[in-house]
Amino acid sequence: MPEQTLAEAWGLAPAVLGVVAIGLVLGLVVAGVDxxxxxGAPRTAVEPIRSSARLxxxxxxxxxxxxxxxxxxxxxxxxxxxxxxxxxVPIGGRTLWSTSADLVWFNAMEALLWAAVWLVGWGPNAxxxxxxxxxxxxxxxxxxxxxMFALITAGLAAGSLRTTDxxxxxxxxxxxxxxxxAFVVFVGSAAAFAFWGPFAAPTAxxxxxxxxxxxxxxxxxxxxxxxxxxxxxxxxxxAALFLGGGSGPWLPGPLWHLVKTLAVVAALVWAGRxxxxxxxxxxxxxxxxxxxxxxxxxxxxxxxxxxNGFYA
Amino acid sequence: MLTELSGWAxxxxxxxxxxxxxxxxxxxxxxxxxxxxxxxxxxxLAVAGVLLALDLxxxxxxxxxxxxxxxxxxxxxxxxxxxxxxxxxxxxMVHNAKASAVMGAGAFVVxxxxxxxxxxxxRNPPRPADSTRQLGxxxxxxxxxxxxxxxxxLFATILAGTILATARGRYDRLGPxxxxxxxxxxVPGGLPR
Numbered sequence: 001m002p003e004q005t006l007a008e009a010w011g012l013a014p015a016v017l018g019v020v021a022i023g024l025v026l027g028l029v030v031a032g033v034d035x036x037x038x039x040g041a042p043r044t045a046v047e048p049i050r051s052s053a054r055l056x057x058x059x060x061x062x063x064x065x066x067x068x069x070x071x072x073x074x075x076x077x078x079x080x081x082x083x084x085x086x087x088x089v090p091i092g093g094r095t096l097w098s099t100s101a102d103l104v105w106f107n108a109m110e111a112l113l114w115a116a117v118w119l120v121g122w123g124p125n126a127x128x129x130x131x132x133x134x135x136x137x138x139x140x141x142x143x144x145x146x147x148m149f150a151l152i153t154a155g156l157a158a159g160s161l162r163t164t165d166x167x168x169x170x171x172x173x174x175x176x177x178x179x180x181x182a183f184v185v186f187v188g189s190a191a192a193f194a195f196w197g198p199f200a201a202p203t204a205x206x207x208x209x210x211x212x213x214x215x216x217x218x219x220x221x222x223x224x225x226x227x228x229x230x231x232x233x234x235x236x237x238x239a240a241l242f243l244g245g246g247s248g249p250w251l252p253g254p255l256w257h258l259v260k261t262l263a264v265v266a267a268l269v270w271a272g273r274x275x276x277x278x279x280x281x282x283x284x285x286x287x288x289x290x291x292x293x294x295x296x297x298x299x300x301x302x303x304x305x306x307x308n309g310f311y312a
Numbered sequence: 313m314l315t316e317l318s319g320w321a322x323x324x325x326x327x328x329x330x331x332x333x334x335x336x337x338x339x340x341x342x343x344x345x346x347x348x349x350x351x352x353x354x355x356x357l358a359v360a361g362v363l364l365a366l367d368l369x370x371x372x373x374x375x376x377x378x379x380x381x382x383x384x385x386x387x388x389x390x391x392x393x394x395x396x397x398x399x400x401x402x403x404x405m406v407h408n409a410k411a412s413a414v415m416g417a418g419a420f421v422v423x424x425x426x427x428x429x430x431x432x433x434x435r436n437p438p439r440p441a442d443s444t445r446q447l448g449x450x451x452x453x454x455x456x457x458x459x460x461x462x463x464x465x466l467f468a469t470i471l472a473g474t475i476l477a478t479a480r481g482r483y484d485r486l487g488p489x490x491x492x493x494x495x496x497x498x499v500p501g502g503l504p505r
Contacts (some may be wrong), residue, residue, distance in 0.1 A: 072345060100444035101370035110375035115353065115380050118387060122346050137388055144381065161370075161444065282502035289503060 005098045006091065019096045023086045026232025027225055029262070033197075033269045036230075049230070055221035062122045063214055067232040071123020075219040077116035078226030085109035086233045087161050090240050092254040095163050102163040103151045106237060110147065110193050113230065114140040117195065117211055118221060124214035132210020133136070136202035139280045141194055142287030147189035150182040150293035154241040157302050157311050161235075167245040169311060178305060179299040184243040185291055187268055191233035194227045199273030201280045220253075304312040324365040330356035343402040345390060353383045359378070370444040393477060 006015040019094040033049035036163050039047075099105065114136070121133020155161045157179070158169035166175075176183045192199040194209070203210045215223055222311065239245060239260035246253025317325075334395050336357035339348045356379035363372035406412075440446040485495040 006323060044442075061421075067344065067346065070350060073350075099369040099373075100442050101373050104370060104373040108373045108380070111377050111380040111384075118384060119346075119350070119353050137384055140384065141388065281499050285501040285503055 004094060005131070006096045009094060015096055019086050019091065020083055021093060024225070024232065026236065027082075027229035028039050030232045030235070030265055030269070031224075031228040033140075033265055034273070035161060037269050037273045046120045046129055048098050049117040052221055052225070055217055055224075056249040058217040060219065061216040062212075065125045065146055067122060070119045072219070074116045074119025075222045078113060078120065078223050080226075080231060081113045081116060082226045082230035082233060085113075085230065086236070089233055089236045089258070090167055090245055091236075092257070093164070093167065093246050095307045098162060098164055101161045103155050103161045103166075105148070107151055108191070109149055111144065112192060113226075114144070120215070121202070121211040124226055126205045126214050128209065128213045129211055131207050132202040132213070135280050136195055136211060138284055139171045139195070139199065139202065142212075142280075142284035143189040143192040143291075146185045146287060146291040146295045147193070149292070149299055150189065153179050153295070153299045153302050156299060157306060159306070159311075162272045163240060167247075170244040171247060174242065176242040176249075179242065179298055179302055179309070182302075183238065183293055185295050185298075186242070187234065187238050187264065189291075191196045191231065193267065194230045194234070196227060196231060197269075198275040198278045201277060205275055210276075222281070231268070232261075232265065238264050297308075309311075321367075325362050328358045328361040328365065330466045332356075332362070340405050340406060345403070345405075346387075348388075348405045349383050349386055354380060356383075368443055370447055389473070389477070 006019065010018065028048055032045035035047045036042045036045040085106050087097055088099075088105050095102065117136050117140075119201070121129045121131075121136065123129070154166055154175055157175055157277045158166040160166065160169075169175075191197055195202045201210075203212045207213070212220065212223060236257070239257055243260045245260075245265070246257045248256035248259075251259070335351050335358060338351040339355070342348050342351060357376055360372045360375040360379070363375060369424045438453045480498075482490060485497060487496075
């Protein structure tokens with residue numbers, strides 16, 4: 001272990017609780033900014049808190065002959081996986097736990113999220129929810145590979161899959177300068193994995209809300225919160241992998257990371273809410289035939305730069 | 313070898329091992345395609361947990377990642393191949409029961425005999441500082457040929473599966489003379505072609 005992890009620095013239980021709290025706050029921030037941008041009124045940013053409280057006390061509505069086990073499992077897994085993906089996101093320059101395969105961990109949590117969302121669509125035994133679930137499968141399949149290549153590109157430049165090593169490798173130059181494509185694809189694909197904004201076809205109005213159509217009460221809260229936390233975790237990860245994390249003048253490191261994370265959230269929500277809903281049947285092809293070659297080219301450029309000692 | 317592991321790790325390996333076998337059995341007991349798929353995923357995730365307990369982080373997370381994607385893709389193939397694509401009706405998860413039981417028992421015997429009779433190295437080599445790097449060097453070095461062959465075989469299988477699943481060929485798309493300017497696809501796709 002080259003550096004201390006959060007668990008070593010604060011003790012295991014406080015570190016886990018701290019990361020969960022940070023994740024929930026990040027999720028609330030994302031949901032609040034989203035609300036404010038959609039409605040155009042900044043004061044509606046508190047709306048997510050109110051609706052969370054309402055969903056907590058709302059009575060659960062059910063369907064005929066649901067697969068209750070898988071449904072509940074999927075609903076609980078969405079926020080759990082979003083929080084687990086935060087375990088390798090640096091907070092104040094340290095991650096909750098540090099392994100030699102942090103990036104793959106982050107990616108694995110996304111893949112599991114993918115399966116969990118399909119379960120949410122499958123569980124209620126309802127046609128719109130199932131349609132949404134299968135839409136999400138097709139969408140996830142198309143954006144999984146570009147996302148993977150974008151993540152790996154950052155690891156390639158740093159010569160390590162460890163998040164803290166990637167932070168250290170950006171002391172002189174932020175990775176976004178040499179890998180803008182990977183940055184944009186990472187944020188966009190992550191939005192696709194959170195089926196948010198222009199990628200919300202799995203929950204679109206044409207299938208009556210799709211995956212989320214039969215959700216109520218705590219179940220809906222869990223899924224919505226998981227999406228928001230995952231978007232927040234993605235923003236924090238993007239700030240760490242491509243925008244240099246805590247590096248910057250005058251301000252202390254953690255504050256810089258926070259500022260960059262909020263900037264990514266604001267940019268993501270502002271841009272995402274201005275793009276109309278993308279139909280998966282018209283756009284997954286773009287994922288396969290445009291984004292995959294683009295991200296591979298990006299990785300090639302970075303690999304050549306690595307061989308030339310550019311990042312050394 | 314076992315003595316190197318902490319009691320905590322040994323317990324985790326044992327519990328997760330039992331869990332993975334139990335989830336594996338559940339695959340054949342449940343009566344829905346979705347439950348069978350996710351029981352199998354649970355089994356693989358337990359195996360990933362075993363790898364994690366043995367401090368092989370990369371192998372663990374890559375197992376979880378790959379198996380999850382695989383199960384999700386299995387759901388896609390389910391739509392293509394199954395007589396009951398939504399899988400909402402209960403159905404048996406056992407096909408060709410006798411032959412599979414024989415093959416399963418055979419595989420178990422071969423593996424068990426192998427495990428107990430193989431001449432395992434007794435000397436303890438020093439553990440690598442970074443097992444991920446060691447694995448990468450092995451895959452990209454001495455074992456590259458094996459990985460390439462496996463990769464191509466897997467890719468060929470995927471292509472073959474897709475070709476078997478689709479009823480449409482190039483003559484359906486481009487006409488009998490293959491001279492249509494635009495392919496006639498049921499789903500147009502997003503790019504101007």
